[in-house]
Amino acid sequence: MxxxxxxxxxxxxxxxxxxxxxxxxxxxxxxxxxxxxxxxxxxxxxxxxxxxxxxxxxxxxxxxxxxxxxxxxxxxxxxxxxxxxxxxxxxxxxxxxxxxxxxxxxxxxxxxxxxxxxxxxxxxxxxxxxxxxxxxxxxxxxxxxxxxxxxxxxxxxxxxxxxxxxxxxxxxxxxxxxxxxxxxxxxxxxxxxxxLGHDAARRVLAGRINRGAAERMEAVLWYSDLRGYTRISDTAAPDEIIPMLNDYAEAVISSIHEAGGDVLKLIGDGTLAIFTNPRSAAACAAALKAERLLRKKLKILNQRRRAEGSPATDVYLGMHIGEVFYGNIGSDTRLDFTVVGPAVNEVSRIASMCRSVDQTVLVSDSFAAALPAKKRQALVSVGRFALRGVGRAQDLFTLERTVAKPAG
The missing domain is CATH 3.30.450.40 (GAF domain)
Incomplete structure (x- = not known):
């Protein structure tokens, strides 16, 4: 040879x-x-x-x-x-x-x-x-x-x-x-x-790993969590909690990804995500698409879980649009690639208001204003609220098709 x-x-x-x-x-x-x-x-x-x-x-x-x-x-x-x-x-x-x-x-x-x-x-x-x-x-x-x-x-x-x-x-x-x-x-x-999520991963692998390296940008923010999670976790068997979180996280995360969004953080039963697009209306439309996908998945998921005798619930969701800083925050040895800014606090407060007004989804007045007039007609005002930690009172809206009492 x-x-x-x-x-x-x-x-x-x-x-x-x-x-x-x-x-x-x-x-x-x-x-x-x-x-x-x-x-x-x-x-x-x-x-x-x-x-x-x-x-x-x-x-x-x-x-x-x-x-x-x-x-x-x-x-x-x-x-x-x-x-x-x-x-x-x-x-x-x-x-x-x-x-x-x-x-x-x-x-x-x-x-x-x-x-x-x-x-x-x-x-x-x-x-x-x-x-x-x-x-x-x-x-x-x-x-x-x-x-x-x-x-x-x-x-x-x-x-x-x-x-x-x-x-x-x-x-x-x-x-x-x-x-x-x-x-x-x-x-x-x-x-x-x-x-990290696809977009954050792309940025990090491209070299955006310096502490404090952040981009100022406008984004649609999504924050969701599970309805009644504390009550369920207190009463369900311990070995049921992780499978339940995984089931609902899969429904939420897959819906966000299918609509073109990026999940930035999982916080217990909560999910923080962003939708970015040079056109604000397009980013808002993508978030609304993810919400529609989620409701379809939840219907199927809850039918299956109830048939198995497992705890079933719903997802509370807040959506907002605002300016954020997107990048690396932390120490020299431990960084988190995420978004920060008043808008992030605001979207979490909007999501928490779902419990008070008995709705599964709420959007901010700035989110509503970014939508084309035709899509804005699908929104229904639920009132004007002063959100904790937010300096101004604002009108919040829900989707007309969700005004009925949420499915348990």
């Missing part, structure tokens, strides 16, 4: 890893170059665990001929259900249990391979199989992302040659490093999105 070909592959991996090439392109490019170097690959895949609220990790698949049905598979927890069964019957689980880093199975000479996925490979014409685990150090691990796993198969009648096996062992280290680099970038983006 020409060593210069292997050196070229290693150089290519270095370049692609530094440039942030996607895992799928890395896998496809790597396998194509291996074929060109004389390594008779038929099937290959690799995977790494990740940090994600839904997925435990991602698998990247390649085959020599034909299209892979799914080039990327995102898998859930390997601790329960079918995923746990599949994992515990895999070669990699066996290798980890035995503290091994390599397993070769010459499946062409085995009547019935011990592992289910090897039975499948044999039935599809593969003759030889190699599994490799490259472990990260404690300092190089993030959560469950502590190994790079890969498996390689050939359909050559005599299996892999010793020269091919040596080349695979040599080259896969570089592939693992390149894929780890790309996966770490994806993890950073995911964590920033999950904990």
């Amino acid at each position: 020409d060593d210069s070909k292997l050196v070229e592959i290693e150089a290519w991996l270095d370049t692609q890893g530094l440039s942030g090439t996607s895992e799928t392109d890395l896998m496809n490019g790597f396998c194509a170059r291996c074929l060109d170097a004389g390594i008779r690959l038929e099937r290959a895949n690799c995977f790494v665990d990740t940090l994600h609220p839904i997925y435990e990790g991602r698998v990247f698949l390649w085959r020599r001929e034909g299209q892979v049905e799914r080039a990327i598979i995102e898998y859930g927890s390997s601790q329960q259900g079918e995923s746990a069964d599949n994992w515990q019957s895999s070669t990699f689980y066996r290798m980890l249990q035995r503290n091994e880093d390599e397993m070769r199975q010459f499946i062409g000479q085995i009547d019935t391979p011990e592992f289910r996925h090897l039975v499948t490979l044999k039935s599809e014409g593969c003759t030889d199989y190699l599994a490799l685990i490259h472990r990260f150090s404690n300092e190089g691990s993030i959560g469950e992302m502590d190994c790079f796993y890969s498996q390689w198969s050939t359909d050559a009648p005599d299996g892999f040659s010793e020269e091919e096996l040596a080349a695979i062992r040599r080259l896969v280290r570089g592939l693992g490093l390149a894929i780890k680099c790309t996966s770490l970038s994806r993890i950073v983006q995911t964590l920033a999105d999950v904990y």
